[in-house]
Each structure stands twice: as C-alpha cells, then as structure tokens.
Amino acid sequence: xxxxxxxxxxxxxxxxxxxxxxxxxxxxxxxxxxxxxxxxxxxxxxxxxxxxxxxxxxxxxxxxxxxxxxxxxxxxxxxxxxxxxxxxxxxxxxxxxxxxxxxxxxxxxxxxxxxxxxxxxxxxxxxxxxxxxxxxxxxxxxxxxxxxxxxxxxxxxxxxxxxxxxxxxxxxxxxxxxxxxxxxxxxxxxxxxxxxxx
Amino acid sequence: xxxxxxxxxxxxxxxxxxxxxxxxxxxxxxxxxxxxxxxxxxxxxxxxxxxxxxxxxxxxxxxxxxxxxxxxxxxxxxxxxxxxxxxxxxxxxxxxxxxxxxxxxxxxxxxxxxxxxxxxxxxxxxxxxxxxxxxxxxxxxxxxxxxxxxxxxxxxxxxxxxxxxxxxxxxxxxxxxxxxxxxxxxxxxxxxxxxxxxxxxxxxxxxxxxxxxxxxxxxxxxxxxxxxxxxxxxxxxxxxxxxxxxxxxxxxxxxxxxxxxxxxxxxxxxxxx
Numbered sequence: 509x510x511x512x513x514x515x516x517x518x519x520x521x522x523x524x525x526x527x528x529x530x531x532x533x534x535x536x537x538x539x540x541x542x543x544x545x546x547x548x549x550x551x552x553x554x555x556x557x558x559x560x561x562x563x564x565x566x567x568x569x570x571x572x573x574x575x576x577x578x579x580x581x582x583x584x585x586x587x588x589x590x591x592x593x594x595x596x597x598x599x600x601x602x603x604x605x606x607x608x609x610x611x612x613x614x615x616x617x618x619x620x621x622x623x624x625x626x627x628x629x630x631x632x633x634x635x636x637x638x639x640x641x642x643x644x645x646x647x648x649x650x651x652x653x654x655x656x657x658x659x660x661x662x663x664x665x666x667x668x669x670x671x672x673x674x675x676x677x678x679x680x681x682x683x684x685x686x687x688x689x690x691x692x693x694x695x696x697x698x699x700x701x702x703x704x705x706x
Numbered sequence: 707x708x709x710x711x712x713x714x715x716x717x718x719x720x721x722x723x724x725x726x727x728x729x730x731x732x733x734x735x736x737x738x739x740x741x742x743x744x745x746x747x748x749x750x751x752x753x754x755x756x757x758x759x760x761x762x763x764x765x766x767x768x769x770x771x772x773x774x775x776x777x778x779x780x781x782x783x784x785x786x787x788x789x790x791x792x793x794x795x796x797x798x799x800x801x802x803x804x805x806x807x808x809x810x811x812x813x814x815x816x817x818x819x820x821x822x823x824x825x826x827x828x829x830x831x832x833x834x835x836x837x838x839x840x841x842x843x844x845x846x847x848x849x850x851x852x853x854x855x856x857x858x859x860x861x862x863x864x865x866x867x868x869x870x871x872x873x874x875x876x877x878x879x880x881x882x883x884x885x886x887x888x889x890x891x892x893x894x895x896x897x898x899x900x901x902x903x904x905x906x907x908x909x910x911x912x913x914x915x916x917x918x919x920x921x922x923x924x925x926x927x928x929x930x931x932x933x934x935x936x937x938x939x940x941x942x943x944x945x946x947x948x949x950x951x952x953x954x955x956x957x958x959x960x961x962x963x964x965x966x967x968x969x970x971x972x973x974x975x976x977x978x979x
Contacts, residue, residue, distance in 0.1 A: 532758075550880045554892050582892065585751055586880035587844035591854065598845075608756050625888040629752035630760065638746035640715035649887055669925060676964045677722055684718030691744040694767060702759035 522569030529566060534602050536567045538595035545589035545599050555579040556618075559589050559599055566602060575610045579603070581619035624652050631706045638687045638695035643679055646670070709811070710777045710803075711739035712768060714786040715747050721783075721917035723964035726957070727946040728782055728808065734824065734953050735817050739780065742771050748789040751884035765793035772803060782808040784916035785883070788841040791848045807842050809915035809945060810851075813859040818866050826954030828868025832976055834943070835874050835909040836860030837900070839919040843878055854878070860913055863945055867952040874907040876900055881922040890929075893922055898930050901938045910972055911941045913948060920944060927967045941969035951978060 526536050539560070546558040556578040557565070565573050574580070580603045589599035607626075610617060617623045632645045650666070653659075673679040687695070717725040732739050745768050754761035768790060772779040781787040787807040794800050811817075836859075843854040851857065855878065864871040881900065882893040900923065904912060914920050924942040931938045942965065950958045951973075959979070962969050973979040 550896060553895060584880050584882050584885055586840040591845040604754050608758060611756055621888040626752040626755045633747045640747045642719040672966060678720045678964055680719055687744050695746050698763045702757055704757045704760055
C-alpha cells in the first residue's frame with residue numbers, strides 16, 4: 509500500500525471545504541501532521557488514503573479526492589484517531605461528514621455495499637416505527653446484494669449462519685414489541701425534520 | 707436500586723442471550739432495571755455515518771424519556787451508550803440523571819463488594835482476556851472515561867469472580883462492528899488478529915460487554931478458522947453470563963446454549979458446569 513498522497517505539485521489549494529468543515533466544528537486546519545491518526549488506525553489495510561491524508565487533503569480543499577475515496581466508507585468509527593489526535597480534531601466525525609456530503613451530492617460511492625447497508629438500516633428504523641428489525645434488515649440487504657449478482661458461496665454461507673442463529677432463537681421472524689402510535693409519530697417527525705432521503 | 711434501562715434493538719434480536727443474562731443477574735445484585743417505555747433506536751452507525759441530524763435527534767428522544775422517568779439511564783450496548791452520550795453532550799448535559807454503560811454501572815465498588823459475598827462458585831483457573839471494544843471508552847471527550855486506553859472494569863470483576871484475567875494490549879482494539887454485514891472480509895482480518903493475540907496472552911476465552919463484539923468474535927469463529935487454516939476455540943462470554951455462573955444462577959446453560967462457539971467443553975474441563 510502507498511500512503512495515497514497525490515504529488516503535491518499537482519494540488520491547487522481551495523478554501524470552500526475547510527471553511528464548511530469549520531462551521532461544523534471540524535477544525536482540520538489544526539492538523540500539524542503528526543500522523544498519530546494513521547499510526548493507530550486499525551483499518552488502514554482496507555483504505556486507499558490514510559486518515560492523515562484525508563485530513564490534509566480536506567484542508568487543501570481537495571473535494572474530489574476526499575469525497576470519492578474508499579477510506580471514509582471503510583472507517584469503522586472506532587474513534588481511535590479522534591481520541592489520540594494531538595490537536596483535538598474529531599477525525600472520525602470528519603469521515604462521517606464527508607460520507608453524508610458525498611451522498612448529498614449524489615456521488616457514486618466506491619463502497620456501494622456499505623452505503624446501501626447504512627441507508628437500509630435507517631429505512632428499516634423508519635418503516636418499523638422507531639426500532640430496528642435485524643431480520644428484516646438482513647433480508648433487505650440480501651436482496652440488494654442479489655440484485656448486484658448471485659454469489660452462491662457467499663449466499664449459502666449466509667443462509668447457513670442464518671439458520672444457526674434462527675435455531676438458537678437469535679434471528680426472529682417477528683420483530684420486537686411495536687411502539688405506540690404517539691411514539692411512532694414522534695419518531696416519524698424526527699425523520700421528516702432530518703431531511704434524510706431513502 | 708432502581709434505574710432506567712435502555713436495552714437497544716439488538717438485545718431484542720441477535721443478543722437475546724445478553725438480554726436474558728442481564729435480566730437474570732440484575733436482581734442477584736439488587737439492581738432493578740426499569741425498561742424505558744417507548745424507547746426508539748439510537749440510529750447506530752448508520753445514522754452518524756449518513757445523517758448528522760438523525761444521529762443526534764434519535765438518541766435525544768430517549769434522553770427526554772429518561773429525563774421524565776427521573777432515574778439514571780443504563781445501556782448494555784456500547785454503541786447505544788455512545789450515541790446517548792453524544793446526544794447528551796450536544797444538549798450541554800443532563801439534569802439530575804446520568805447515562806451509564808452497564809459494565810461501568812455493575813462494576814462500581816459497592817456492587818463488587820456485594821458480589822464477593824454472594825459467590826457460590828468461584829471461576830477458578832478460568833483464564834480470560836477482557837475485551838472492551840471501542841465505544842464504551844472512546845472518545846473520552848464523549849464518555850468521560852479516564853482509563854480509556856486501558857480500562858480495568860472487566861479485570862476487576864473477573865478477579866472478584868475468582869477467574870484469572872490476563873493482560874493484553876488489544877482490549878480496546880476494533881472488531882469492525884458495523885461493517886460485519888457489508889464488508890465481512892474486513893471483520894475477518896481484524897478478528898483473526900484478536901484471536902491470535904488472545905491466544906498469545908494465554909487466554910482460553912474472551913469476556914465482553916458489547917453484543918457487537920460478541921457477535922463478531924463468536925459468529926465468525928468457524929469462518930475465520932477455515933480462512934486462516936487455524937482451528938480457533940475461544941468461547942466469548944458476556945460478563946453477565948460469568949456473573950450468573952459464579953452466583954449459581956439456574957439458567958446459565960440456557961444463555962450459553964445460544965452461542966455458536968460452545969463454551970460447555972471449556973467449562974466442563976474447568977469443572978465449572
């Protein structure tokens with residue numbers, strides 16, 4: 509793996525992105541490149557840009573690079589970078605902000621499975637009236653995967669695991685108890701206010 | 707003591723064993739868990755990943771419910787706990803009540819003291835590593851935990867239960883949690899590393915307090931064993947299950963029967979079941 513840095517001579521700094529991040533209290537300009545974030549990150553093996561590069565490129569306003577990178581989607585939000593940042597940058601929150609922004613702009617994500625899972629998760633809470641049904645979520649995600657192609661080995665393994673869990677009562681066909689109408693309305697209002705689109 | 711209880715969605719599903727063991731041991735240490743009425747999902751990783759507004763407002767509704775109930779709020783799931791704390795910080799704190807993670811709550815000195823007097827069966831010779839995962843402890847600006855790099859709650863509890871907690875450097879490393887479904891290959895790499903390090907420390911099992919950690923370490927063990935050509939056998943206990951075992955709860959076997967990595971052979975070998 510290289511560290512994902514484009515040649516510095518090709519970069520023309522822009523100010524819009526760091527300024528917008530600053531409005532969300534994500535002060536990427538505080539970075540002095542100690543690289544503790546990348547040193548502690550357990551997910552670097554799956555990333556295209558190391559976390560310190562994402563911060564640096566965000567500071568340089570390189571929207572295309574940071575909004576389209578794989579890194580923001582394979583970040584597991586373990587919060588190690590945020591915890592250890594010498595300058596108090598909430599790096600994991602920067603990753604989240606970039607994911608949300610990428611979706612708002614309708615960009616094609618390099619990790620469609622992850623993006624779809626997050627979207628289906630939220631759809632599921634909404635459709636269930638406030639609580640998640642894991643079984644329904646797994647069903648919906650399997651349909652999403654099947655539409656992208658059938659992989660016998662993968663689906664067979666998942667079916668076997670599903671059966672093992674079902675046998676032990678850990679995968680229920682019926683979801684948990686439903687919320688009362690009043691509570692469901694409150695949750696629906698939260699969704700309406702949020703501007704989240706499925 | 708009465709506290710409000712926020713089980714979270716997965717304790718109604720995949721973590722039924724955790725839910726049952728919590729319900730089983732709480733009365734043994736005189737904790738009365740009053741489930742928060744009409745609670746909703748905290749939004750989990752999905753919300754904070756792609757909707758900042760939902761990530762704050764979904765848990766905030768639960769804080770309102772807890773505030774009305776007027777009791778401290780206890781959450782067994784690390785992610786729920788973390789999201790509730792983030793929402794708490796966003797509103798500048800809570801009046802008169804506190805948000806706890808279940809492990810932190812149950813391992814307060816007073817409970818550990820009471821526990822030591824109620825022991826029925828010390829978990830002698832059981833060599834375990836405590837695995838906390840990420841979000842009980844991190845980031846400290848949210849959790850207010852002091853020992854976020856090297857927490858001791860599980861070790862302190864295991865000592866009281868008579869087990870042998872082992873030191874290792876991976877107790878707060880990530881298992882991949884929310885990526886388990888969308889990118890299982892990432893989980894395999896992260897969790898295999900945890901198995902290797904636990905074995906290197908001399909562990910016979912993991913003890914966890916987070917159901918996502920439990921799922922990622924337990925459900926994947928067969929798959930990861932095959933993939934890496936190593937026959938791992940490391941049962942993954944919830945700390946509440948071990949409390950039940952040490953306190954002689956009659957339903958421990960039912961809880962353990964829900965695991966995929968069967969802990970019974972290990973416990974038989976140790977003469978604990």
